[in-house]
Amino acid sequence: MSNNQENDGYGVSIFKPGTPAGEKTRGIIFFIVLSLIILVQAFYWLFANSVEPFVMGMPFGMFFVVLFIVIEFVTLLILFFSESKDSTEGGNS
Amino acid sequence: MEWMTVTLIIFIYLFFVLFLGTWAGRGRESSVVEYIAASRGLGFFVMYFLMGGAIFSAFAYLGGPGWAYSKGAAAFYILGYCALGLVPWWLWGPRAHRAGKKFGYVTQAQLFTDRFQSKALSVIIAIVSIMAFVQYITLQMKGSAYVFEIASGGRIPFWAGALIAYVVVVVYVFYGGVRGVAWTNVFQGAFMISIAWVLGLYFAFKLYGGPTEMFRQIAEFNPTHLMVGPGSKMSFAAFSSALLVSVLGFSMWPHLFMKAYTAKSERVIKQTIVMYPTFAIFMVPVLFIGFAGIMQVTPDVLGAPDRILPWMFIHMKFPAIIIGLVLAAALAAAMSTQDTITHAAGSIFAQDLVEPLKKKKHTDKEATMWIRISVVGFGAISYVVAIFGGQTLVSLLLGAYGSIVQLLPLAVATFFWPRATKAGAICGLLVGVLYNYGIVLQFIPKFWGIHAGIQGLVLNFIVLIVVSLLTKPMDKEHARKFVTL
Numbered sequence: 001m002s003n004n005q006e007n008d009g010y011g012v013s014i015f016k017p018g019t020p021a022g023e024k025t026r027g028i029i030f031f032i033v034l035s036l037i038i039l040v041q042a043f044y045w046l047f048a049n050s051v052e053p054f055v056m057g058m059p060f061g062m063f064f065v066v067l068f069i070v071i072e073f074v075t076l077l078i079l080f081f082s083e084s085k086d087s088t089e090g091g092n093s
Numbered sequence: 094m095e096w097m098t099v100t101l102i103i104f105i106y107l108f109f110v111l112f113l114g115t116w117a118g119r120g121r122e123s124s125v126v127e128y129i130a131a132s133r134g135l136g137f138f139v140m141y142f143l144m145g146g147a148i149f150s151a152f153a154y155l156g157g158p159g160w161a162y163s164k165g166a167a168a169f170y171i172l173g174y175c176a177l178g179l180v181p182w183w184l185w186g187p188r189a190h191r192a193g194k195k196f197g198y199v200t201q202a203q204l205f206t207d208r209f210q211s212k213a214l215s216v217i218i219a220i221v222s223i224m225a226f227v228q229y230i231t232l233q234m235k236g237s238a239y240v241f242e243i244a245s246g247g248r249i250p251f252w253a254g255a256l257i258a259y260v261v262v263v264v265y266v267f268y269g270g271v272r273g274v275a276w277t278n279v280f281q282g283a284f285m286i287s288i289a290w291v292l293g294l295y296f297a298f299k300l301y302g303g304p305t306e307m308f309r310q311i312a313e314f315n316p317t318h319l320m321v322g323p324g325s326k327m328s329f330a331a332f333s334s335a336l337l338v339s340v341l342g343f344s345m346w347p348h349l350f351m352k353a354y355t356a357k358s359e360r361v362i363k364q365t366i367v368m369y370p371t372f373a374i375f376m377v378p379v380l381f382i383g384f385a386g387i388m389q390v391t392p393d394v395l396g397a398p399d400r401i402l403p404w405m406f407i408h409m410k411f412p413a414i415i416i417g418l419v420l421a422a423a424l425a426a427a428m429s430t431q432d433t434i435t436h437a438a439g440s441i442f443a444q445d446l447v448e449p450l451k452k453k454k455h456t457d458k459e460a461t462m463w464i465r466i467s468v469v470g471f472g473a474i475s476y477v478v479a480i481f482g483g484q485t486l487v488s489l490l491l492g493a494y495g496s497i498v499q500l501l502p503l504a505v506a507t508f509f510w511p512r513a514t515k516a517g518a519i520c521g522l523l524v525g526v527l528y529n530y531g532i533v534l535q536f537i538p539k540f541w542g543i544h545a546g547i548q549g550l551v552l553n554f555i556v557l558i559v560v561s562l563l564t565k566p567m568d569k570e571h572a573r574k575f576v577t578l
Contacts, residue, residue, distance in 0.1 A: 008512065008569075009504040009569050009573060010491050010511050010512040010569065010572070011511075011512070012309075012509055012510050013509055013510070013511065013576040013577075014509060016576065016577045016578065017577060022201075034180055037177070038177050038180065041173040041177060041336060042173070042334075042340075045321050045322055045329055045332065045333075046322075049166075049320050049321060049322060050320065051308065051312040051316075051319045051320070054305045054308060054309070056306030057117070057297070057305045057308075058308065059166075059308045059312070060318060061166055061169060061320065061321075062166070062169055062172075062319070062377075062380075065172050065173055066172065066374070066377060068173075069172065069176040069370050069373050070370075072176055072370050072372075073176075073367070073370040075182070075368040076205070076366065076370070077367055079183075079367075080363055080364070080367045084360070
């Protein structure tokens with residue numbers, strides 16, 4: 001994960017130089033959370049490969065998939081608002 | 094006559110879309126950046142439907158219920174993929190947008206070509222994209238042809254049904270450019286979503302007294318239908334790898350990737366990503382329609398699973414007007430994807446294949462004319478392929494379709510790894526694409542049921558890294574331009 005200048009400028013560069021530490025941390029946290037959501041969705045059958053119980057009219061597997069779509073949506077909302085709050089306060093877009 | 098009313102409604106719908114699409118582009122200047130990217134000026138509302146129209150394709154609207162009907166829980170894959178497909182775009186959408194503004198790109202290949210300083214790359218990407226697009230369009234044409242066939246009680250044959258809808262699309266793309274595509278998608282998207290909700294729930298309640306009872310009966314009838322894994326229609330490995338490869342590959346589709354240049358700002362791109370999972374929620378009732386069909390008709394009677402949605406409506410004794418509206422919505426799904434693809438294919442052919450190979454640069458006006466001509470040409474070719482395409486051709490196209498995800502390493506390398514070189518990029522892409530073809534054409538056996546795209550992707554990354562490290566680094570200042578955007 002370590003960034004920039006160390007290896008003569010050719011190294012993997014996740015963030016552009018000068019990104020504040022707080023923004024980096026947020027980027028990493030949300031990257032991990034969203035990756036986890038993708039993995040849970042892909043491997044949903046590990047957790048919910050069953051018909052019963054029925055929740056909100058849906059079989060459990062389908063409910064689980066929909067639930068994680070909602071969780072994903074909320075995660076993205078939080079990410080969006082925390083970013084736009086920062087950019088209005090800090091003044092850098 | 095009932096079928097005449099149904100067909101009439103569909104035609105009224107088609108005229109309306111045609112009008113809206115051509116109207117949207119009127120009075121705009123004739124330039125490349127306007128025609129392809131709406132002068133980088135689309136706001137959130139239009140972007141949301143523009144991107145949504147692309148996923149609400151005939152695959153979602155006809156294929157989704159078809160999967161729910163024939164494959165059961167495997168259809169949950171569509172929900173997950175729909176919801177998550179745009180998430181990786183958070184990484185490259187805003188970056189591509191900044192790069193486009195700074196260096197004047199309007200297509201995906203222009204970005205990669207500039208980064209790796211290779212016209213060959215532009216040509217490879219253009220060819221793979223256009224072949225994949227033909228395959229994509231073929232699927233949509235089948236969808237619209239079904240709609241006409243069913244609406245007219247078999248009186249409008251396949252070739253004519255596919256032709257009618259597609260001519261409308263080509264006309265408004267020709268005149269309206271991306272604005273025509275965007276505004277028709279707003280209308281079509283809103284229309285489809287409302288129809289889907291009302292009818293998905295209607296079937297579950299009308300036929301079974303509610304979704305719970307419906308699913309209980311399905312589970313009794315076939316205990317593994319609502320599960321994946323052994324005994325069901327999709328294995329664990331197939332489900333997981335298909336979902337992963339779709340999520341990784343979705344934002345690599347050139348017609349979606351290049352919409353980063355269409356958005357007014359990065360904020361609009363992020364808003365679109367945030368709201369995108371709502372399309373997956375809209376898909377839930379669409380799947381209900383397919384599940385509701387299980388106890389109503391047997392697969393032999395139905396013919397192809399994709400017919401389940403139209404079949405349900407025809408056999409439910411709805412008034413002709415409702416049937417007309419529902420079928421128009423299914424048509425909207427097919428058309429809202431066709432227009433985006435046709436527009437992108439024309440743009441890519443003219444900008445990424447013709448332009449780099451020409452010695453003298455076109456003026457802006459000439460280049461726009463070239464794109465318009467390419468739109469019509471692509472329209473004609475893909476129609477001919479859809480109607481007359483033989484088996485060999487189909488597998489060639491399928492190979493390209495599966496190869497789109499192989500563009501992912503290019504995006505990663507462009508934005509995050511300055512050390513990547515031209516040779517690495519080209520070799521990686523070629524290995525990924527050829528491996529995928531090897532599987533499609535069955536030179537290489539399928540491996541544990543894992544999606545071919547994932548396997549190709551792993552090889553692609555390895556080759557990209559190894560070859561890049563073995564070759565001389567590219568100009569540092571140039572390569573770092575793209576990671577410091």
